[in-house]
Amino acid sequence: MRKPIYVRIKQQIQKEIENKKANDVIESERLLSKRLGASRMTVRKSLDELVEEGYLYRKENVGTFVADRSLRKRNTSLLSDNDANLEYRLINFDVKYGMKNKILEKLNLTDQDSFSIIRAIRLVLKNDKPQQVEEFYMIRNYINEKHINQFDKLLDLSQYLKKGRMTQRFIPTKVPPKYAASLKVTMDEPILMIEGRIFDNQGTPFIYYRSYNNPREKTVEITI
Amino acid sequence: MRKPIYVRIKQQIQKEIENKKANDVIESERLLSKRLGASRMTVRKSLDELVEEGYLYRKENVGTFVADRSLRKRNTSLLSDNDANLEYRLINFDVKYGMKNKILEKLNLTDQDSFSIIRAIRLVLKNDKPQQVEEFYMIRNYINEKHINQFDKLLDLSQYLKKGRMTQRFIPTKVPPKYAASLKVTMDEPILMIEGRIFDNQGTPFIYYRSYNNPREKTVEITI
DNA sequence: CAGTGGTCTAGACCACGTG
DNA sequence: ACGTGGTCTAGACCACTGC
Numbered sequence: 327m328r329k330p331i332y333v334r335i336k337q338q339i340q341k342e343i344e345n346k347k348a349n350d351v352i353e354s355e356r357l358l359s360k361r362l363g364a365s366r367m368t369v370r371k372s373l374d375e376l377v378e379e380g381y382l383y384r385k386e387n388v389g390t391f392v393a394d395r396s397l398r399k400r401n402t403s404l405l406s407d408n409d410a411n412l413e414y415r416l417i418n419f420d421v422k423y424g425m426k427n428k429i430l431e432k433l434n435l436t437d438q439d440s441f442s443i444i445r446a447i448r449l450v451l452k453n454d455k456p457q458q459v460e461e462f463y464m465i466r467n468y469i470n471e472k473h474i475n476q477f478d479k480l481l482d483l484s485q486y487l488k489k490g491r492m493t494q495r496f497i498p499t500k501v502p503p504k505y506a507a508s509l510k511v512t513m514d515e516p517i518l519m520i521e522g523r524i525f526d527n528q529g530t531p532f533i534y535y536r537s538y539n540n541p542r543e544k545t546v547e548i549t550i
Numbered sequence: 551m552r553k554p555i556y557v558r559i560k561q562q563i564q565k566e567i568e569n570k571k572a573n574d575v576i577e578s579e580r581l582l583s584k585r586l587g588a589s590r591m592t593v594r595k596s597l598d599e600l601v602e603e604g605y606l607y608r609k610e611n612v613g614t615f616v617a618d619r620s621l622r623k624r625n626t627s628l629l630s631d632n633d634a635n636l637e638y639r640l641i642n643f644d645v646k647y648g649m650k651n652k653i654l655e656k657l658n659l660t661d662q663d664s665f666s667i668i669r670a671i672r673l674v675l676k677n678d679k680p681q682q683v684e685e686f687y688m689i690r691n692y693i694n695e696k697h698i699n700q701f702d703k704l705l706d707l708s709q710y711l712k713k714g715r716m717t718q719r720f721i722p723t724k725v726p727p728k729y730a731a732s733l734k735v736t737m738d739e740p741i742l743m744i745e746g747r748i749f750d751n752q753g754t755p756f757i758y759y760r761s762y763n764n765p766r767e768k769t770v771e772i773t774i
Numbered sequence: 775c776a777g778t779g780g781t782c783t784a785g786a787c788c789a790c791g792t793g
Numbered sequence: 794a795c796g797t798g799g800t801c802t803a804g805a806c807c808a809c810t811g812c
Contacts (some may be wrong), residue, residue: 330800349752354778365802367591371777380715387778387809394753397715487774491604491621496770498722498740503599516722516740525664527607529618545625546720550711554781578797589783594798611790611797 331364338362348394352382355390360419366387376450380549390542400549411452416477417459417508418447421466429463432534442466444474446481449508456538459505468532486524486533494522496546503540509540551562552702555588560596562586564605572618576606579614604773624773635676639700641683642671645690653687656747656758666690668698670705682763683729692756710748710757718746720770725762733764741765 331466335358343352352358355373359366373390376382378400384390409493423442435441444464450457462481473479483492501511513518517538539546559582569578576582579597583590593660597614600606604622608614658664668688674681686705697703707716721743725735735741741762748757763770 332800356778365804367803368801371800384572384779385751385810386780388811389778391751393751395750396717397749397751397753399715491623492672493771493773495618496720496742498742498765500740516724518720518722518742520720525618525621527609527615527617527621529621541722548719549715549717556781580797589785591784592782595781608798609791610799613797614790 332368332371332375333361334500335364335369336375339372339376343381343392346392348392350392350460351389352392355546397549399485400547412457413451413454414477414481415449415451416446417449418445419477420445425463429534430475433463433465433531444469444480446477448477452543455543456509456533456540457485460538462533463534465532467502468526483533483535487513491531492522492524494520496520505538509538511540511542515541517544556592556599559586559588559593560599561598563600567605567616569709572616574616575613576616621773624771636681637675637678638701638705639673639675640670641673642669643701646671648731649687653758657687657689657755659689668693668704670701672701672705676767679767680733680764681768682761683732684761685759687758689756692750707748707757707759714748714750714756716746716748718744720744727764733762735764735766739765742770744770 339352339358343350346352353361353365355369358373359369362369369494371385373382377384377390378399380393382390383393397499421442421444424437425443425445427437429443430436433443442465444466446462446464448460450460460481464480469480479485486492499519501509501513501515501517503513506513508512509517518541520537520539522533522535522537523531525531563576563582565573570576574618577585579590579593582597583593586593597606597608601614601640602623603607604617606614607617645668646659647668649667649669651661653667654660657667664688668686668690670686670688672684674684684705688704693704703709710716722740723743725733725737725739725741727737729735730737744761744763746757746759746761747755749755
């Protein structure tokens with residue numbers, strides 16, 4: 327399927343507002359419609375999405391304005407930080423047919439079921455400082471086989487969110503001894519563990535992950 | 551302004567799917583349009599919102615289906631838990647013209663500015679068990695004067711989110727001594743503090759809050 | 775008064791999944 | 794082949810703001 331017009335227009339507007347200051351007014355919907363050669367409803371669909379994502383805001387009967395950059399949505403910041411300074415160091419990768427019961431429960435599986443699970447564990451660093459350790463457990467037949475050998479694609483969770491939903495839990499705890507050294511955190515220090523699951527539309531979980539965050543280095547923040 | 555048609559239709563559909571099971575198919579957009587007497591685009595707008603909020607999901611070229619209840623969006627669950635069992639106990643309420651610098655910084659204020667800040671602190675209980683302590687700091691001239699004496703309305707943050715945005719930080723820490731007794735938590739136990747700010751469209755913060763969550767009682771979870 | 779965003783209509787064509 | 798969701802059009806009226 328070729329790219330819809332409203333996506334092209336959305337990207338076009340996104341590009342144009344990069345040069346504008348926060349709270350600058352942009353062209354009216356009718357002008358954009360004329361200039362970009364699309365109906366007003368199509369332009370509106372583009373604007374709707376940009377408003378939803380925090381790029382723009384509207385004042386009724388007045389106009390559409392550029393939003394402050396800090397207000398753009400980042401509700402998946404925990405994992406898909408688009409930060410060029412991040413380095414990922416794989417600690418463990420395997421495909422298993424069994425798994426600890428604690429993990430199976432999270433994926434609504436029992437050891438009677440037939441399944442195989444991809445497990446990946448990685449350390450995330452920023453400017454050589456350890457940020458977090460992430461553990462992923464993914465049910466294999468939900469995963470695109472082509473991605474299994476490309477960790478960056480495999481572990482980019484945003485792709486799975488498009489067609490499903492995610493829950494995240496925030497749990498204060500102590501660092502697991504096995505990760506204390508990697509994270510350079512003392513055993514007694516309280517750290518933040520984030521436990522997440524990704525569900526398909528039917529409500530079946532197919533990815534479970536945990537991340538242990540170094541409180542000295544990483545602030546977990548979301549914008550909604 | 552009277553209620554738009556798409557809102558009425560949205561509520562209607564919302565009511566109708568309460569009686570359906572997860573993954574049941576609903577009527578097609580064209581049928582809904584005919585039955586409810588609105589154009590297909592209007593029906594679609596209602597459905598779009600219900601999909602966005604996790605009530606429904608669509609399969610291209612196939613149909614629209616009822617989503618699993620657990621997948622409905624709850625990204626503000628931290629505060630506006632619509633849970634009937636919750637009890638709120640006000641600990642402190644005042645309106646001040648000065649405030650600790652740490653708080654002022656969060657609201658982008660200095661003590662040179664002219665302002666007054668509403669401070670409210672409350673304990674949240676569920677079945678008599680302490681869940682969390684919440685501290686709110688709100689710049690007064692952003693707040694509807696009528697609400698100031700109605701704490702439930704004043705502290706319902708969802709109203710402020712409609713026309714602005716919120717950031718939340720998750721910080722593992724130890725319980726502040728002054729709240730240890732209220733929360734029935736020992737001083738050494740790691741607890742989860744959530745720090746949030748609400749911004750207007752211009753990017754100016756006008757509410758700052760903190761919540762200290764009892765890890766034994768309360769699980770902080772969001773669904774996106 | 776002119777212009778804005780918000781809503782709404784009655785069509786249309788497309789690609790695709792399922793029977 | 795038929796029905797579905799996804800996209801798109803070219804209008805329209807409304808309530809409201811700011812000049």
